Amino acid sequence: xxxxxxxxxxxxxxxxxxxxxxxxxxxxxxxxxxxxxxxxxxxxxxxxxxxxxxxxxxxxxxxxxxxxxxxxxxxxxxxxxxxxxxxxxxxxxxxxxxxxxxxxxxxxxxxxxxxxxxxxxxxxxxxxxxxxxxxxxxxxxxxxxxxxxxxxxxxxxxxxxxxxxxxxxxxxxxxxxxxxxxxxxxxxxxxxxxxxxxxxxxxxxxxxxxxxxxxxxxxxxxxxxxxxxxxxxxxxxxxxxxxxxxxxxxxxxxxxxxxxxxxxxxxxxxxxxxxxxxxxxxxxxxxxxxxxxxxxxxxxxxxxxxxxxxxxxxxxxxxxxxxxxxxxxxxxxxxxxxxxxxxxxxxxxxxxxxxxxxxxxxxxxxxxxxxxxxxxxxxxxxxxxxxxxxxxxxxxx
Numbered sequence: 186x187x188x189x190x191x192x193x194x195x196x197x198x199x200x201x202x203x204x205x206x207x208x209x210x211x212x213x214x215x216x217x218x219x220x221x222x223x224x225x226x227x228x229x230x231x232x233x234x235x236x237x238x239x240x241x242x243x244x245x246x247x248x249x250x251x252x253x254x255x256x257x258x259x260x261x262x263x264x265x266x267x268x269x270x271x272x273x274x275x276x277x278x279x280x281x282x283x284x285x286x287x288x289x290x291x292x293x294x295x296x297x298x299x300x301x302x303x304x305x306x307x308x309x310x311x312x313x314x315x316x317x318x319x320x321x322x323x324x325x326x327x328x329x330x331x332x333x334x335x336x337x338x339x340x341x342x343x344x345x346x347x348x349x350x351x352x353x354x355x356x357x358x359x360x361x362x363x364x365x366x367x368x369x370x371x372x373x374x375x376x377x378x379x380x381x382x383x384x385x386x387x388x389x390x391x392x393x394x395x396x397x398x399x400x401x402x403x404x405x406x407x408x409x410x411x412x413x414x415x416x417x418x419x420x421x422x423x424x425x426x427x428x429x430x431x432x433x434x435x436x437x438x439x440x441x442x443x444x445x446x447x448x449x450x451x452x453x454x455x456x457x458x459x460x461x462x463x464x465x466x467x468x469x470x471x472x473x474x475x476x477x478x479x480x481x482x483x484x485x486x487x488x489x490x491x492x493x494x495x496x497x498x499x500x501x502x503x504x505x506x507x508x509x510x511x512x513x514x515x516x517x518x519x520x521x522x523x524x525x526x527x528x529x530x531x532x533x534x535x536x537x538x539x540x541x542x543x544x545x546x547x548x549x550x551x552x553x554x555x556x557x558x559x560x561x562x563x564x565x566x567x568x569x570x571x572x573x574x575x576x577x578x579x580x581x582x
Contacts, residue, residue, distance in 0.1 A: 229257065229300045229331075233308045236547060239539055240267045241477035242291065244312055245547075246299045248331070258329055258484075258543035261296040262309060264317075265456045267477060290316040292395050294457070296472065296481045297329030297543070298322055301345035306352045319353045320395045322346075323459070324360035325483025326466040329543060330369065346372035357398060361461065364468030375399050377459060377470065379406055382448065385457035400459050403451040405443035445532070458536075462529055464522020465515055471529055478538035485526050486561065487568045488540050488548040519572035523565060530561045 231248040242264040248257035268291075293313050299305065313319065324330060330344050346369055350356050360369075361377045377383055383400035390396045441447060452458055458473040465484035472481045480486075515522060535554045540561075541547045550557040 231299050231302065231305050233262065233305065233312060235312070238549065239477065239479060241265075241474070241479060242268055242293075242313075243477075243479070243541075246295070246305075248299050257299075257331065258297060259541075259545075260299045260329065260543075261481060261541050262293055262312065262319075263296065263474065263477070263479065263481075264291045264293050264313075265320075265474065265476065266291060290314070290318070290393055292318055292320050294321045294323055295319060296323055296541070297325055297483075298331050298345060298349065300331045301348040301352070303352075318394050319356060320398060321357040321359055322349065323457070323470075323472050323481070324358070324364065324373075325471065325481065325485075325543060326469045327360075327364040327366055328466065329483065330366065344369050344372070355396075359400060359459070361468035361470050363463075364466050364470075377461070379461075380404050381459060381461040381470075382452070383459040384452050384455040385459075387456070400457075403448050458533070460529055460533065462522075462525035464517045464519070464525045467517050469517070469522075469525070473533050473536055475536040478536070479541055480529075480533070480537040480539070481541045482526075482529070483543045485522065485529065486540055486542060486565070488542050488545060488561075488564060515572075519569065519576060523569050523572070526565050527562065530558060530565070534558050534561065 229248050229250055231246060234245045234247055236243050236245055244262045246260035246262060250257065291314065309319065332344055344366070346358060350358070350372065357375060358373045359375045359377065360373050365373050365376065377400060379402055381402060382404050384403045386399055386401045387395050388397040456474065456476050458475065460471045460473065462469050462471045462482070462485045469483055469485055471483060471485050474480070534557050537550070539547055539549045550560060
């Protein structure tokens with residue numbers, strides 16, 4: 186019996202003579218399941234990488250799996266205003282000492298939610314400056330929310346939202362209703378709903394810090410009157426809602442109030458615009474920063490150009506065959522994503538000079554409105570062609 190026990194302990198002891206097994210039998214009040222869960226859980230390393238050349242103090246938040254190769258999207262830390270005392274191509278930490286940083290406060294937002302760590306928080310605070318603030322986390326889709334999953338059957342998934350809110354008191358968490366997981370609902374401070382677009386409304390204190398901010402819908406609202414029983418049934422059957430007749434429009438609100446020119450007027454002077462862009466997921470949102478010329482498109486716009494490196498002999502550069510998962514992770518359909526992306530480009534392309542995607546590197550746009558339109562629509566056309574092939578092969582639902 187004693188020999189059998191010694192053999193079992195040696196088998197399950199990772200430091201044993203034979204090296205068999207990777208789960209240690211606990212000698213304290215820790216269960217075997219806890220040890221297995223801990224050994225199976227991936228470990229992540231996150232770096233804050235300053236990006237230069239834009240009219241904003243900005244950085245990528247790059248997370249890589251330490252052992253298992255799990256994919257993590259790229260997140261971003263962005264200032265909402267142009268730098269006033271430093272060059273736009275330099276970071277705060279490169280050009281100012283602590284005293285200088287304190288007299289130049291800025292408001293920052295974080296695009297999507299990386300794994301929480303005190304070290305990352307310290308890096309972010311040093312990058313932003315001592316008198317600056319992180320005002321909001323803006324979620325582009327549920328895929329931008331980090332989860333540290335373990336394989337246990339009954340383990341509940343939990344995001345790091347509460348830890349981020351404790352690290353930055355007063356932090357606003359914004360996401361679209363269809364892309365907010367159940368366990369995140371209590372932590373999200375503003376739920377976007379309806380067609381949009383939405384504009385960021387701010388209130389500031391005497392020191393120039395944001396004390397109250399939220400998105401206000403600038404487009405035609407989704408009203409209860411429109412969603413009657415017949416329309417709801419059509420939508421559930423997969424049919425598109427019929428156009429509202431002129432009399433009902435007059436009853437709801439004057440159509441001119443929600444014309445493109447009227448919406449644009451409401452957006453003037455706003456530092457963030459949220460645009461509902463379903464396709465990659467049912468609740469995907471892209472964010473435009475008109476003052477700093479940036480578009481955080483999440484997974485909506487695939488902007489990578491890798492064909493010249495990986496496919497020698499092709500006539501032109503373009504997206505890699507799998508678009509780094511832009512297509513294979515698509516939930517809302519390629520058609521819907523293309524519709525959203527093209528509308529986003531055509532409506533807002535004159536208000537940004539760079540696209541910051543959730544996959545791949547930022548894409549700087551050169552030239553005027555027409556030249557930027559041509560470049561982005563060409564990328565989308567290539568993506569759409571690949572998507573059609575994937576659909577025919579049954580790779581995309």
